[in-house]
Amino acid sequence: MVAAIASEGLTKRFGSLNAVDGIDLAVPAGSVYGFLGPNGSGKTTTIRVLLGLVFATSGSHVLLGTSTQRALPKVGALVEGPAFHPYLSGTANLLRLDAADRTADASTARARVGSALERVGLTAAAGKRYRAYSLGMRQRLGIAAALLRPRELLMLDEPTNGLDPQGTREVRSLIAALAGEGVTVFLSSHLLSEVEQLCSDVGVMSAGRLVWQGALADLRAQQEPYVRVETVQPAEARQVLESVGLAGVEAADGHVRARLGEARPEDVVAALVRGGVGVRGFAVERASLEEQFVALTGEGFDVSG
Amino acid sequence: MSRADLRFFGSELGMVFRRRRNLALLVILACVPLLISIAVKASGHDAPGGSIFGGITDNGLFAALAGFLVLTPLFLPLMISVVAGDSIAGEASSGTLRYLLAIPAGRSRLLAIKFAAIVTWCLACALVIALSGLLAGLVFFPSGELTLLSGRVVSYGDGVVRLLLVLLYVTASVVTVGAIGLFVSTMTEAPIAAMAATLTLTIVSQVADAVPQLGRIHGWLPSHYWLQWVDLFRDPIITSRVGTGLLVALGYVLFFTALAWARFGGKDITA
Numbered sequence: 267m268v269a270a271i272a273s274e275g276l277t278k279r280f281g282s283l284n285a286v287d288g289i290d291l292a293v294p295a296g297s298v299y300g301f302l303g304p305n306g307s308g309k310t311t312t313i314r315v316l317l318g319l320v321f322a323t324s325g326s327h328v329l330l331g332t333s334t335q336r337a338l339p340k341v342g343a344l345v346e347g348p349a350f351h352p353y354l355s356g357t358a359n360l361l362r363l364d365a366a367d368r369t370a371d372a373s374t375a376r377a378r379v380g381s382a383l384e385r386v387g388l389t390a391a392a393g394k395r396y397r398a399y400s401l402g403m404r405q406r407l408g409i410a411a412a413l414l415r416p417r418e419l420l421m422l423d424e425p426t427n428g429l430d431p432q433g434t435r436e437v438r439s440l441i442a443a444l445a446g447e448g449v450t451v452f453l454s455s456h457l458l459s460e461v462e463q464l465c466s467d468v469g470v471m472s473a474g475r476l477v478w479q480g481a482l483a484d485l486r487a488q489q490e491p492y493v494r495v496e497t498v499q500p501a502e503a504r505q506v507l508e509s510v511g512l513a514g515v516e517a518a519d520g521h522v523r524a525r526l527g528e529a530r531p532e533d534v535v536a537a538l539v540r541g542g543v544g545v546r547g548f549a550v551e552r553a554s555l556e557e558q559f560v561a562l563t564g565e566g567f568d569v570s571g
Numbered sequence: 572m573s574r575a576d577l578r579f580f581g582s583e584l585g586m587v588f589r590r591r592r593n594l595a596l597l598v599i600l601a602c603v604p605l606l607i608s609i610a611v612k613a614s615g616h617d618a619p620g621g622s623i624f625g626g627i628t629d630n631g632l633f634a635a636l637a638g639f640l641v642l643t644p645l646f647l648p649l650m651i652s653v654v655a656g657d658s659i660a661g662e663a664s665s666g667t668l669r670y671l672l673a674i675p676a677g678r679s680r681l682l683a684i685k686f687a688a689i690v691t692w693c694l695a696c697a698l699v700i701a702l703s704g705l706l707a708g709l710v711f712f713p714s715g716e717l718t719l720l721s722g723r724v725v726s727y728g729d730g731v732v733r734l735l736l737v738l739l740y741v742t743a744s745v746v747t748v749g750a751i752g753l754f755v756s757t758m759t760e761a762p763i764a765a766m767a768a769t770l771t772l773t774i775v776s777q778v779a780d781a782v783p784q785l786g787r788i789h790g791w792l793p794s795h796y797w798l799q800w801v802d803l804f805r806d807p808i809i810t811s812r813v814g815t816g817l818l819v820a821l822g823y824v825l826f827f828t829a830l831a832w833a834r835f836g837g838k839d840i841t842a
Contacts, residue, residue: 349666
């Protein structure tokens with residue numbers, strides 16, 4: 267498959283800190299790629315390198331099969347939050363950005379600005395000064411800027427940051443609609459539910475390294491299923507589960523968990539009943555994406571060094 | 572310049588000339604020749620000709636020259652520092668720089684457009700001083716023939732042409748401040764710091780120019796020839812020092828725009 271973004275050994279060092287440490291990104295064209303990682307893991311620096319804002323210390327990268335400067339007119343980006351001139355209106359700010367684009371057609375600028383604003387639901391506030399915008403409106407204007415022209419690749423850094431639940435849903439459905447049109451979306455996020463909902467592929471960053479990359483379905487399939495037994499007799503349940511050969515048994519107040527392994531769930535239930543354990547509930551579950559994320563990065567949402 | 576570059580340049584001019592702070596500065600600038608004219612009129616003294624302030628009562632055109640004389644050392648550099656210092660650092664501090672570069676505006680192209688807008692701003696400032704002085708002079712003082720600083724009498728039209736040359740010379744002089752400001756602006760994300768540093772450098776230059784013991788370097792200071800336009804109001808025009816002044820200005824402009832380009836071209840934009 268053609269890669270929308272490909273990098274080899276991409277490294278960015280700030281002083282003695284390896285902000286990005288030899289990552290090999292492979293973002294398939296047409297995918298929605300979730301770029302995950304705790305704060306400070308190098309996501310934004312990676313995006314800055316890909317956009318040509320920051321120069322890589324070593325390694326190489328290709329956007330849409332070509333160099334950054336050639337690809338950028340076909341790339342819409344939202345980097346580290348929206349940034350606009352406070353005393354200009356939403357429309358004036360977008361016209362300013364469009365004027366800076368040497369490949370943009372001036373005669374269609376107004377129409378394109380209008381439709382970009384409409385697409386993010388900002389038409390009513392188009393004439394208002396940016397400084398009067400709420401956080402959510404600013405975020406929408408940032409997305410509108412990324413949609414000024416038809417794009418082949420969108421790089422969105424935390425696109426639903428600061429949006430209310432309704433706005434979050436709107437932006438997510440907008441991303442889904444754009445992906446449906448064939449636009450590749452590179453979505454940096456720390457909202458795992460967002461990634462689960464939108465993304466076909468994921469890359470997980472930890473301390474500057476890309477610790478996992480591939481189809482989301484493959485990541486989910488990696489996770490072993492486990493059984494969860496709800497019972498008032500956790501000690502007995504533990505004995506039975508261990509006797510039928512389940513590993514990783516953990517008993518807690520009111521329930522017991524164990525890895526299912528190769529065992530069949532119906533055999534486990536039968537063994538529990540035969541063993542005289544009062545089963546109040548039985549379920550086969552998989553680890554949540556969050557648990558997998560913690561397992562991969564070794565941490566939750568704390569800021570890493 | 573292609574049409575796309577012209578469009579970007581137009582947008583940049585809009586950013587500079589629609590900004591209220593800059594408009595307020597232009598208004599203050601315009602007031603100075605006017606206030607000089609009113610002060611001279613109110614004092615009622617008929618100063619002898621042969622000097623710039625003395626010439627005002629003879630011919631209003633000298634009000635514009637008096638404006639250039641008092642504004643060139645400090646206030647005009649301040650105005651240029653404000654716009655030049657803001658050029659890159661202002662975009663960096665508001666975060667808009669990263670979006671301009673991701674467009675991609677192109678680093679060298681962005682710098683060139685910013686510098687072109689700074690030069691336009693320098694020209695506009697000089698134009699405002701000249702026009703305000705010219706108009707105030709016409710209102711309060713005689714126009715007609717004027718006596719040059721060397722004593723020769725020329726027509727008012729000749730005087731206006733000479734004033735236009737002064738305007739261009741002053742513009743070229745303060746474009747050096749613009750080039751220094753552009754360079755300083757690529758070094759920081761704080762526009763106020765860039766403005767202050769640029770203005771400080773021009774003041775340092777003038778202080779050094781005032782110390783006789785530093786005579787050996789005077790000719791190399793950016794501000795040394797700033798008032799040399801007085802030679803344009805002599806007859807015949809003495810071109811040697813004006814020419815040297817223009818060469819020094821060109822040297823500083825080339826040096827600092829090259830530095831700005833080298834610095835900005837390889838800079839990591841982390842703001």
